Amino acid sequence: MPSLLGIDSGLTVTKAVIFDIDGTPIAVARRRVTQLIPRPRFVERDMHELWTATAEAIREAIALSGRPANDIQAVAATAHGDGIYVLDQSEMPLGNGIVSLDSRAGDIVDQWMKNKVAEEAIELTGQVPHVSAPSALLAWMRDHEPERFKRIGHIMSCKDWLRFCLTGTVGTDRTEASTSFTNVRTQDYSEDALRLFGLQALVGTLPPAARSDEIVGRITADAARLTGLVEGTPVAAGLHDVTASALGAGGYADGVVAVIAGTYSINETLSSEPRVDRRWFCRNGIAPGVWNSMSISPASSANYEWFIEKLCAGDRARCDADGTSIHALLASEIDAAFERPSPVLFHPYLYGSPYGASASAAFFGLGGWHDRGDMLRAVLEGIAFNHRIHVDALRDGFAFTEARLAGGVSRNPAVVQMFADILAMPVTVTGTDEAAAWGAALCAGAGAGIYADPQSASTTKKQGENCMPNPIRSADYDKRYRLFLEIAETMKPLWPKIAGLAQESAADAAV
Template identity: 80%
Template sequence: MPSLLGIDSGLTVTKAVIFDIDGTPLAVARRRVTQFIPKARHIERDMDELWSATADAIREAITLSNRPASDIQGIAATAHGDGIYLLDHERRPLGRAILSLDSRAGAVIDRWMESIVADQAIELTGQIPHVSAPSALLAWIRDMEPERFKRIGHFLSCKDWLRFCLTGIVGTDRTEASTSFTDVKTQEYSQEALRLFGLQKLAHALPPAARSDQIIGRVTPEAAHLTGLANGTPVVAGLHDVTASALGAGGYAKGVVAVIAGTYSINETLSSEPRVDRRWFCRNGIAPGIWNNMSISPASTANYDWFLDKLCAGERTKGETQGSSIHALLAPEIDAAFDRPSTALFHPYLFGSPYGASASAGFFGLGGWHDRGDMLRAVLEGIAFNHRIHVDALGDGFEFEEARLAGGVSRNPLVVQMFADVLGIPVTVTETDEAAAWGAALCAGSGAGVYADPQSDPRDITRIAKTCQPDAARSADYDKRYRVFRQIADAMTPLWPKIAGLAPEQSVTDEAEPRH
């Protein structure tokens, strides 16, 4: 029976998911990957460990599927975007990979923002450079690690490293190529962009770009031995996880804004022409002539996970002991909190924000009568409010009538309704637990000839989709709460740098618990 393999490698977990060609998940296997934090703002991972963990996950998924590896018709990887994975001239890892949560390049960005580089960058590349962009990280390595810079043979994204390990072929796809160095109008690499960032010496290191569904190689004998895959299985170029999530959730279409609530607050919509603005990235879509407009910040459900880890450890342990979910154990507290008025507000800026790197998280409006349920409600509302900042920005430049919500919180109907009420538009969720992996699998199926194109989802989307309509009264109340949320953030903007200055940056332990 034909099947497809989608690999989804996030910031803490790498997954292998095998799907039947009708879209049914047959097996999922996960492995955690260590995050190293050698000092403040430096967040890294070992590239060989990532490949070993992914290979183990693939082998386990094949076993769990109860189907031979030869049934797999095609493979595609997706992974966290931005950051940098370096190879030397012998095509070996050149130090640890730098993850997209890393912010070591803050001074580089500050310098560019104070010069003409920022304006020239948005005009040429369609986006303002940011701390985890390949351009900023490579400039930091050039300035701070010149010997390492000289040894760069290739620079890749996370998923490109995994496809290299599978096939031995260096390259990327159109969506990932546009993170720093493409001309927004032509959608092709630009030598002028390299010169703009002072990186013209790396012209040789630009990875060749292919369509996300184009077969770029086949599983090598070495990779087959490590993973249990069949030697020669086709591997396509793959795609950025933002695009993969939207594709897998049925939200990769014009007139729709895809809202992915994960570690990052990801909000995106398609257009048939480039339109640039400081509030979003204008990047390549899967096909030529399509642009993916992304408004994002590292400020979404990682905040909720942090709260659960730090303040609900007892319930987590109880749930693990009883075999129940911590979300189910906390549901009565959260439901009760949503049923009563509350002044509690939370800014979900534990790991980053749309307000700059110095912004931090905080509760406002707490009183002695509030309990943990009120705080959990505030965290969830704060996450939705931060998504609204980005959705409203995209609404100024593009037309869309509905949102497609993906991410772990989309499994909770109460949270889905809250997003509809906060955004003020219908919010649809599909029964897709592994949206990014399924988006990758659709590209693999297209390349293998199983589907006509990556958007030919074989599932009956209307049957598996559920739509929440905004409630007028609740939307009006959320508008009021949202305005206060924004006003507090505006008032805090000059204070956040002063708060950050209270604790000078210090070295931290080299190995830390992975962030969610």
């Protein structure tokens, strides 16, 4: 029976998912990829380890499917967007890949904000540069690693590296090409953008950009040996994970805002014209003449995962040993906390925020009589409040009447209802747990001629629960949200001082 392979490489886990052509997952295999943090604000990964882990996941998924590899009609990858993966002129990795949680380029971005580069960038490229943008990371490399910078032969994203490993072809797709260096109106690469960031020396290193559903290569003999795929299987260009998640969740459509609660708080909607604003990135859609406006920050369910890892380690170990789910164990505590009043609020800024790199996470209103459930409730509400910051920004520029929610936290019905109440709009949960991989598979299927286009098949998988907002709870959440914002505004001048304490301590220790 025909099937499709979607690869989804996140910030800590790379996955291979085989789907029936109606969107039903047949097999899923995962591998963890080591996150390297050589010093504060540096977040990297070994590119060879990433490929090895992905190849192992593909081989396992094929075995788990119980089907022959030649059932797989096409392959496509998606992966964390932004960050940077570079090859030298001989097409070998030039150091580690830098992932999108990296913030080493903060000083460069701060300078661009002061000297008008940011204002020119938003007019030209449709987005304000940020710390993990290719523009900022390459400028950092130019200033701090000039020898490495001089040796750059090819600039890639994470999923483009996986495509290269699968096919031996260098390139990207339209969605990924627009992360820094395209003209927002023409949707094509712009040498003016490179000059704006002082990166004109890299003009010959930008990868050719294809449509996300365009077949750009075929599985090589080496890749077939490592993965178990059939040599010659078509590979589509794939797409940025933000767009892939929206597509796979059924939220890549007019009048809908896709809300993806993953490591990043992703909130996006489509338009047929470019609309530029500092509060969102205006980037290329899958097809020419379509723009995907996304308002994002690294402040979503990674905070929940952090809480589990750091504060529920014992329970997690027991659940792993028993073969049960830590999330199911905590669900009853969370549900109970939702049923009682609580003043506890949480800023979910462990890894970044809409308020800049210096913001940090904190609980407010916490008393000795509160328990773990109250804290988990506050973490989840803080995640949803941060999504609302972005959704409210998009509401100022676009018309949409419903949200499509995806991400691990959406498996809890109480959390879905919470999102509906906080966003004050109907929320539909995607019918698949693997929205990003399904989005990639849709592009593969369209490239192979199974679908007319990626969007036409995105609703073949039935949607999950639809939640309507409760007006009383929405009004209560609006008060909590306003206080959440007020505290953040109060903290703005304090966050840099708090961050400075670590720098002062490091300086004292060095004396």
